Amino acid sequence: MPHRLLALGFLLALPAAAEEGMWTYDAFPREAVKKAHGFAPTQEWLDHVRLSSVRLAGGCSASFVSPEGLVMTNHHCIRSCVQDLSSPRNDYLAKGFFAKQAKDELRCPKVEANQLVEMTDVTARLEGVTKGKSGADFNTALKAEMSRIESECATGPELRCDVVTLFNGGRYQLYKYRRYQDVRLVFAPEFSMAAFGGDADNFNFPRYGFDAAFLRVWDASGQPLKTEHSLAWAKDGAKEGDLVFVSGHPGGTERQSTVAELEFQRDVALPYILLNLSEMRGMLREYASGSPERWRTTRSELRAVENGLKALRGRHQALAEPALLADKRRAEATLREQGGVDEALASTASALDGWRPLLAAHRLKEGGDGFNSELFAMARRLVRAAEELPKPNAERLREYTDAQLPGLRQGLLRAAPIPADLERVKLTFGFNKLRETLGADDAFVQTVLGREAPEDLARALVKGTKLFDVKERQRLLDGGAAAIAASKDPMILLARRVDAPSREVRKRYEDTVESVLKKNGEVLARARLAAYGTTGYPDATFTLRLSYGTVQGWREPDGRSVAPLTTFAGAYARHTGKEPFRLPDTWMKAQGKVPGDTPLDVATTNDIIGGNSGSPLVDREGRVVGLIFDGNLPSLGGRFSYVPETHRAVGVHGEGLLLGLERVYGAERLVKELRAQQR
Template sequence: MVRATLLATAAVIAFAAAPAAADEGMWTLDAFPTERMKADYGWAPDQAWLDKVRGGAVRLTGGCSASFVSPQGLILTNHHCIATCLANNSSAAKDYLNDGFVSSRREDELKCPGQQAEVVTSITDVTTRVKGAMGSLTGEALTKARDAEVASIEKAGCTDTATTRCQVVTLFGGGQYKLYQYRKYSDVRMAWAPEDRASTFGGDPDNFNFPRYALDAAFLRAYENGQPVATPQHLKWNPRAPKAGEATFVVGNPGSTSRLWTGSQLAFEREVRLPVTVATTSELRGRLIQAMQESPEKEREGLDTLNGIENSLKVFIGRTKALNDPAFTGKLAAAEADLKAKSARNAALGDPWTEVDSAVSAYRSLYYPSRFMQPSSDLLGYAQTLVFAAQEREKPNGERLPGYTDSSLPLTEKRVLDARPVYPWLDKLTLEWSLSKAREYLGADDPDTKLLLGKASPEGLAESLVSGTKMADPAVRKALWDGGMKAIKASDDPMIVYALRLADRQRELRAKTDAVYSGPLAIAGAKLSDARFAAYGDTLYPDATFTLRISYGKVAGWTERGEQVPYQTTMAGMFERATGNAPYDAAPGFVAAKSKIDPNATFDFVTTNDIIGGNSGSPVIDRAGTVIGAAFDGNIHSLGGNYGYDPVLNRTVVVSTDAVQEALEKIYPAPALVRELAGK
């Protein structure tokens, strides 16, 4: 196996502050760079192609992407995107996460708590309205005016909140505002998933590396009124091997990037946010591993959480390495200097860089309190949402906090009321960890520490809150949701009482952040956006915002330490790599079906497409518009992709439809799904 490193000192790195180069770009569907792709590839999709793809692309509100791949609401995504659904449906008697799930009848498909599938139906520019509402306001007044106008636009855009969702999205740091309208499906069910080890073969050592042998794929289904939804705009399933050099498209919802950040924002990331995140997350990982070793039950109940923590930790460590690499940061600084030079004669622009510097400087004193005043606990999370929802619903729609407006409440309510298991030991572990870190970083005598703990220890407070609350009961949560502030004030549930205790300080910190950070950044961001368009024209794309984007690229390996990394792996390669010891122990289903499996079938492959977290599950589409894979990872070099794209080394890792078809037919047989995918 070729071991990848994050250093890219010899690479040519392209950044979004300047015109996008090579295969860089997470483009909005209403601004695809047709001419640029034609120049690079000799062909580009037309509007009809883009419209069809948009109609088949799905956003999962759990933080992933997906696609409809049959007329009956069948959804392709990644296994790691639905692992929580499997875990939530599991018990000591049946462990779906470990064993996988294959439904022979649609009636047996498993509901996924809190999950919602959404398809973009239109994108409308509302920049003039939002900026007009902001006018010449500053600070907290600006953010309140902006949020009120956003709430008004969203409410008017989606009067049927049962089937539609509206979301105004900020692009280019405040340079543009777009209204995204969605057709939503609130009943999402599990249809097929392999064993966990089939998806996670290679475990943490292979995460963000290649070659990979991971069957990171699963199928969901969208329902409405108890029946599978009709999805005539689905994408065609094409179970074939990729071809070297062929054009590929990734259509999904990249979560967040920071490619348009200034030097002071990146410095804050490197000096403040990332160090505390890496240190505290590493400790949480250790605490959880130790606890999971206490019993098979805890091992089962903690596995999904551990997988998520390990994945996030690797991302944070990779970003830290990127921002501490002089060659990498030198390219960032050069791109910023180029933009400043091109903007120097624009007197109307002012000095947005100094404005950002001041905002970031002011935020430094607010960051730790804001971070640690949000203790980590599913049960406390329920209580805090119930408290804030009750308080916000007493206000006019335009005065509410984001997340509690009329357009947002249906999803908030669903997440609070959907039934799912909460394991007391695990909730107690995360709560006492976060409280102990608050005391460590804020100090024992800090007023916020005293508000969080009183005279209790982190361990004692976590024990009393978790053991005394009834927040795990959906019926209790529903009564509090329906009862509003009257029910909240009358409740003696310790989590509700604690959430009320913290609420005023949480609001105060938010208001201060709006005044000195978010408000000024909105103004400066709009100026920086104007500067970029003036300097580079329209060859730009906005930072990722977990909204629908398309990237184009090609199937291609790369050169690592003088060796060529191949663009694909095969089924035979997985068996050669297996050692029988975790995490290189082949899944039992693969072992049992070894003689049936085509050893030459493509398992995973890599492309030059530009993606980031949130793109997990995105369909990888060929020129014909058919699905040939699902993106599930990046290589180790892509961890710096939050700040800049490297066309030489950055790669998207994809599970091939060739491998998924083998699994559907021979390893975890699902003949009904095979027929459905074939259109029979």
């Protein structure tokens, strides 16, 4: 496959500590790894691991693990697919899924897989169109040129092209991906085993989860994809002290954010989100307790909310520690010695101060918190597509550009069930949040509710809409503005009614906050170059990164030592027979078939963050030795800094994963495929 890797020439972050860093593939610190571990990955090694890595467009990582398009990821990354394919009769979330033959593999309606094939530096081109501009003019010019670059690159639906921002605006690169939309489910364990220990064990260690799943990419001719690059499985599992690498797509870090940005997160954004998630968790729990069917259709979303709540609580606790912001202030004080920094920092702080009272309105109107509904989200996309698509590509909202259309169509035209009762309850929740946050007399609230009660309006919308039907969504998408204008669908009418004020608050944010942060990001990036030179790595941006570390435990503040490996025997010892510590029947029947000392889960020092879920853990030979699915509690502060003493990545151990497939699940076809290139 064609690719081009460009050395950046310089990196704009603070020097990294040993094993810290989510490194781009074109700037991986090979010499540092060699100095620390006696091994330097070759360019061939880097290319192979990169081309074997996969991004799941919904927010996770994965990897090719056979030449037949087999993809390994986490169960929680494709849980929505398992839910979509389930029914009251075949509850695959509860009992698991395994396709014994290729014909039994079921297509995941929402899953898109991306393989990074080329990276090109486009910094000069973007700096050329934004030079001398500021505010809204800067942002408009920047986004328009990004859209042009992406459109030039995406010459067919099989390609996805994204201009990504690195170093907070110090560098821009065009990432070209091979896009795969025919992705089918091969294997998934029981939900209870993938998430063994539930919320109680989430982000903790020791862990005993089997959070793994396998998909397969099929090509346009309806055959399993032939892949030139795939990761072989290691015959010998990773041991304590072994050097390991994680190749994946960390979603986002803020290690180079200003103190003002971090304080905004601590004081404004995170408290708002945490309160909203807490209330949503209570709402979902109450709804799910109403019947077994409600539980079946809600548990996946409830788990996601609980996970987000715990992760963001840990992030907020990290920002509340005085030492973290004290370190950031000291670094910022040093940076102020560079020209232009004082003005950029003051401008950023001023923009965020102005945004503080408006954040909730933005999230409720434009962010979707006030319209917590899959049906409404589709209605909004249809309404906006009708308005945006006739415009020149460079003038559209970014999510409606030519490069984004394949993903837009897949999202709108997927044949996946939408539980009507759950939609009604979630919409009611959103409408109530709108009214209690903005006030009953607010003009936007009046536009939404009029004289209706939230629950009555939600019920009428869900009962009256035809958007459950894929053919109706297809008709409205293809019919464009005329079809939308003629539609009497109540969900479409609501989306039209609230579109102008929602766009207005979005534009205000983009013009007065986003543009300021981006412009100042360039200034600060240049200052870091002058101050610290060429060592470092960019903040995570859901782009492919490689980290290195070792299999290693840690010591708790109370002096307790935590070992880096758990075993099958430990899982059985943790079994209580009651959720969330109840092992599934498959595991109870298989007790003794896997030696008790076989490693099940593993902890490593690799620097990861959300989005790395599903990343392969590979050894110095580039062989699979594990599958990342989590971090420990201290690692939740990794959004802002990396602490090598306590931050740990958590994964399913490769040896335990393969033996579990073979001896617990009897997944012989899958195991044979994995063992075929084991070495």
